[in-house]
Amino acid sequence: MRRFKTQLLVVLARLYIVTSQSCPDYSTYSKTRHEPFSPGRYALSSARPPPSCRTFNSSALESLLSSFSANITDPDLLRLFQNTYPNTLDTAIKWHGFSSANPSEEELTFIITGDINAMWLRDSANQLQSYLPLLTPSSSPNSLASLFRGAINLHARYLLTSPFCNSFQPPPESGLAPSPNPASDSDVVFPPYDPDKVFECKYELDSLASFLQLSTEYHEATHDSGFFGKFSWVEAVKAVLATARSMTTPTYSPLDGKPLDSPYTFTRKTTRSTETLPNDGLGHPVAAGTGLIRSAFRPSDDSTTYQFLIPSNMLFCRYLASASLIATAINQTTLAGEMMEFSASLRQAIQTHGVASVPGDNGTVERVYAYEVDGFGSSLLQDDANLPSLLSAPLMGYLAPTDPVYLATRKRVLSIKNPYYAAGGVIRGVGSAHTGPGRVWPMSLIVQILTSDDDEEIRGAIKQILGSTDGLGLVHEGVDGWDGSRWTREWFGWANGLFGGMMIDVMRRKEGLLRESFQ
Known part of the structure; x- marks a missing residue:
């Protein structure tokens, strides 16, 4: 039966x-x-x-x-x-x-980006976000609510399978064949992944944040707390936390200065420098003690110059805090506390290390958000159109649109001072x-x-x-x-x-x- x-x-x-x-x-x-x-x-x-x-x-x-x-x-x-x-x-x-x-009631939704026949965690979360004005509670399999639940469940499965990866193949239940990715044929990635399950394995902090974002937005629209107590959402959140914490690892040991092993490395044979990481897949060095989370790649799928990517840290900080309310609602109080504590420390780290001083008008000095930093004092003063971006900081709910540092950043981003x-x-x-x-x-x-x-x-x-x-x-x-x-x-x-x-x-x-x- x-x-x-x-x-x-x-x-x-x-x-x-x-x-x-x-x-x-x-x-x-x-x-x-x-x-x-x-x-x-x-x-x-x-x-x-x-x-x-x-x-x-x-x-x-x-x-x-x-x-x-x-x-x-x-x-x-x-x-x-x-x-x-x-x-x-x-x-x-x-x-x-x-x-x-089992249980067979677990919904799954496989959403492609469009002309690329794979499911990006970031893209799919944002594609569904557009329909939040239409989202209402429903148990029907032919409802927007079911699409959201299915995407959250599939995100959770992907994160439990390969938490460092960003885009994925269709689930076996779909009957759809995996799509080849010619660009990944020469990848050398640690940890390794299964190409029948993963389309590409670029570690992007915003991918982890997008799962929390999608979860938060569904919960806030439907107040369906019970859903998150089923299936594997809690385990996926724990995997997200573990992955993010592992990527706070600096390049050098603060004890003896020796280089540390990285939880993630990536190299690819390519003619585009943004398609691989320097230093044999480690990326450029980052300092110890910042409290920021590394991201090997940007939301554009291009490699970072300095691995502390500030917009992605902002997104993760914001939705880690809001998703903790879901954990509280399903009596995961210890987990909720860990999420809130991590979010609070990350916000402090962003404000401490993610703000740079730049020349302003008439000889003044302005404080703006950097796009990327390394913790050694280097910062990349630019923005990228892909979300999360510095321009989108109030849109993601990280800060108010009237924040003075944001306004100075916005002015710079929307000018030829942005490369x-x-x-x-x-x-x-x-x-x-x-x-x-x-x-x-x-x-x-x-x-x-x-x-x-x-x-x-x-x-x-x-x-x-x-x-x-x-x-x-x-x-x-x-x-x-x-x-x-x-x-x-x-x-x-x-x-x-x-x-x-x-x-x-x-x-x-x-x-x-x-x-x-x-x-």
């Missing part, structure tokens, strides 16, 4: 996943224009796949899209919202079902070493909007994003600041969802702006 029940539940769940061979490959579909075009100057494509080819259907989503159509005046802006906000549900829920292990800021004629904003100088990531302009209360700044950023899709009506990864026809990634679920979430936020805070024309 139990076996029959399990099989029935899996079949029911898979009814919501498209398997029709007639559906177009979305990587190809999203690179071409489809009628009807929006009746504005940009004539944006209709980029949603046909209803029968969408990977998850939500009546709440469709209702929201319908209600917004009466509130957005500009036809191109409306089309961009209609294309982008549903993108993850329309195209990236690769599989949603149940665990084959990866491109002041293009088509689009201007923060880019990334991942795509090189001169490429602006629309994601950075979305974050700029979400962290601003200035109507003119918001209006200008929306206009630039609107004109940067090359007529395809989707938010790309990076766009040439001077040539909008040159861009990367036609199908980037996270950026699309972030734009949709931003539009909902602007509707809440600045409704009048959405009634303006951007023609």
Whole structure:
């Protein structure tokens, strides 16, 4: 009976996943224009796949899209919202079902990034974050709540399998074959991993934080504490804590100065320096006694210069504290205490070692957050478009948007003092070493909007994003600041969802702006 029940539940769940061979490959579909075009100057494509080819259907989503159509005046802006906000549900829920292990009620959700057929912990958490305005408590397997629970459960499984890794293969229950990653063929990674389970094993602190973020956001939206007492959430949190604590290990012993073994190393044969770590996979040295957590790679999947990556430490600090409330709610008081204590010490470490003094205007000295530090006194004064970023610090809830150090940092980040800021004629904003100088990531302009209360700044950023899709009506990864026809990634679920979430936020805070024309 139990076996029959399990099989029935899996079949029911898979009814919501498209398997029709007639559906177009979305990587190809999203690179071409489809009628009807929006009746504005940009004539944006209709980029949603046909209803029968969408990977998850939500009546709440469709209702929201319908209600917004009466509130957005500009036809191109409306089309961009209609294309982008549903993108993850329309195209990236690769599989949603149940665990084959007992108990059979454990939901699992495998979410791809878009054009890369693997599940990143960071991306999937942020892709679902876009749908928090629609999330309500539900036990139905055909609900957004079930998608969230399934993603949390799968994150937990991944973290218990390979806690240093960042992106993963589909679970065996899905019946989907693992995807090869040619870039990882020459990897030398410690600890080793199973390529049938792991797509890539770049240790990124924000991956650990993303599991805590996703857990917190589901809990705050549904108050479903009981869910976290089931399955393997507690064990996964303990694995996260152990991994993060291990990565506070400095390069040299504070007792005798000898080099210490690192819990994680990574080398790869590559022509890109950001795809590997120096010093035979150890990375650049970091000092002892800072209290900060190392990150070998950034949210962009590029290697860090100095391993104490401040935005990722901020994200981990913030969500470690909020996830401790879940542990308290399920009577894991000792664990909750450890989480709160670690978070508090990490916040102190960020404020002590993550703030740098820089020349300000008129001979003054300003205090700003560094992007990376090494604890020896070196700091990297830049920002990257990928989240978490310094620009996104108030968005992640680490600090208030009026924090004076943040405001000085924000001003610097959104200027040519940031090495990866491109002041293009088509689009201007923060880019990334991942795509090189001169490429602006629309994601950075979305974050700029979400962290601003200035109507003119918001209006200008929306206009630039609107004109940067090359007529395809989707938010790309990076766009040439001077040539909008040159861009990367036609199908980037996270950026699309972030734009949709931003539009909902602007509707809440600045409704009048959405009634303006951007023609």
